[in-house]
Amino acid sequence: MKPKNTFTGIEISEIRKMNALAGRDTINLGIGQLPDDLPLSVRDKGLEAFETGMTRYTSNQGSPELRKLIAAYHSGKNGRTYSPDQVIVTNGAEGALWNIYAVYLDRDEEVLIPEIAFSVYQTIAELHGGKAVTYKLKSDFSIDLDDLESRITGKTKFIVINSPNNPTGAVLSAEQVSAVTEIAERRGLYIISDEIYSELYFTEKSPSSPMEYSSRVITVDGISKRAAATGLRIGWTICPEEIARPMIVANQYITTCASSVSQYAAIASLDGSSDRFVERVRLELAEKGLYAWEILNSIRGIKVEKPQGAFYTFPDISAFGTSREVALRILDEVDVLTIPGLAFGERGRNHIRISFAVDFDRLKEALGRMKHLFENWH
Numbered sequence: 460m461k462p463k464n465t466f467t468g469i470e471i472s473e474i475r476k477m478n479a480l481a482g483r484d485t486i487n488l489g490i491g492q493l494p495d496d497l498p499l500s501v502r503d504k505g506l507e508a509f510e511t512g513m514t515r516y517t518s519n520q521g522s523p524e525l526r527k528l529i530a531a532y533h534s535g536k537n538g539r540t541y542s543p544d545q546v547i548v549t550n551g552a553e554g555a556l557w558n559i560y561a562v563y564l565d566r567d568e569e570v571l572i573p574e575i576a577f578s579v580y581q582t583i584a585e586l587h588g589g590k591a592v593t594y595k596l597k598s599d600f601s602i603d604l605d606d607l608e609s610r611i612t613g614k615t616k617f618i619v620i621n622s623p624n625n626p627t628g629a630v631l632s633a634e635q636v637s638a639v640t641e642i643a644e645r646r647g648l649y650i651i652s653d654e655i656y657s658e659l660y661f662t663e664k665s666p667s668s669p670m671e672y673s674s675r676v677i678t679v680d681g682i683s684k685r686a687a688a689t690g691l692r693i694g695w696t697i698c699p700e701e702i703a704r705p706m707i708v709a710n711q712y713i714t715t716c717a718s719s720v721s722q723y724a725a726i727a728s729l730d731g732s733s734d735r736f737v738e739r740v741r742l743e744l745a746e747k748g749l750y751a752w753e754i755l756n757s758i759r760g761i762k763v764e765k766p767q768g769a770f771y772t773f774p775d776i777s778a779f780g781t782s783r784e785v786a787l788r789i790l791d792e793v794d795v796l797t798i799p800g801l802a803f804g805e806r807g808r809n810h811i812r813i814s815f816a817v818d819f820d821r822l823k824e825a826l827g828r829m830k831h832l833f834e835n836w837h
């Protein structure tokens with residue numbers, strides 16, 4: 460049987476393909492998750508869920524207790540007041556993106572995404588018969604606002620922003636976030652703000668959210684990255700209630716509800732009991748990111764921006780070859796896995812993505828091997 464037309468050309472992501480090449484001893488800098496175990500309070504809450512029988516369907520929208528905490532979290536962060544009715548708990552942030560596009564992206568409608576981006580924004584749009592149109596980034600990975608505005612057509616529905624960013628490690632300034640919000644307001648669009656890395660920042664201030672400035676925003680967030688909980692599959696959207704309502708209906712038909720046990724465990728990632736865990740991880744990542752930047756920056760031919768958040772750095776390695784050639788050679792010769800920048804769009808072809816969310820000793824070893832390889836490149 461032939462897959463339907465919107466599925467044509469859609470393949471397993473380059474990240475998964477590269478990860479499949481990793482051997483047993485490969486140092487994996489290709490991975491998008493923390494190496495840590497779950498925060499103890501999250502683990503205990505999950506165990507409590509099993510012990511107390513929290514193993515049945517929850518409401519399609521998500522458990523009221525968790526939604527209350529999510530609403531309070533975003534209220535505290537953005538200086539506005541949100542209600543639990545504005546929140547929908549989903550199967551990871553990816554489930555949240557699926558929900559938004561399933562309900563709001565009509566065939567042939569367009570989503571504006573950064574020219575270097577997490578590939579899912581484009582793939583899910585295409586699966587729904589929509590189209591992703593890229594807007595330009597400057598050399599420091601900030602948004603070229605004039606270019607962004609010039610891409611808006613009668614078919615544009617959403618502008619996607621992602622700060623802190625996968626794969627660039629950049630954090631958008633408050634000025635940029637407010638400027639994008641102003642464009643969305645003026646042109647009658649909605650912003651999808653992917654804030655999954657928002658707790659993992661190395662800037663002085665926490666990253667800005669467009670929700671601070673406007674209600675024309677659907678924020679996507681979750682516990683996968685902040686709580687080392689990628690396998691629990693808890694994400695959410697928070698947006699105006701009238702925008703949320705049809706997505707609750709969609710959530711019923713897509714997934715019924717997110718895992719009840721995971722929802723229960725997630726309570727402990729938002730009730731303050733894992734704040735110290737997140738702070739420790741954030742400071743460790745800041746140190747690892749700076750170390751990775753210093754090593755890469757010391758290699759002649761490599762151009763690299765200092766990471767400001769998430770756990771990635773995205774050096775320009777074009778002096779040594781294309782992104783795929785370089786990533787494959789690093790894997791073949793020094794057994795370190797990185798991701799070719801092309802996995803994040805055509806503009807990534809001069810880059811590789813390096814994740815520093817690994818044990819510090821292994822990171823040092825991997826970067827040492829890479830430095831040696833680059834300095835003896837022929």
Ligand SMILES: Cc1ncc(COP(=O)(O)O)c(C=O)c1O
Nearest residue numbers: 491551552553577625681683694
């Ligand atoms: C920018 C971004 N958004 C969303 C996700 C998906 O998160 P989840 O695992 O919660 O679906 C990822 C995962 O790598 C990501 O990097």
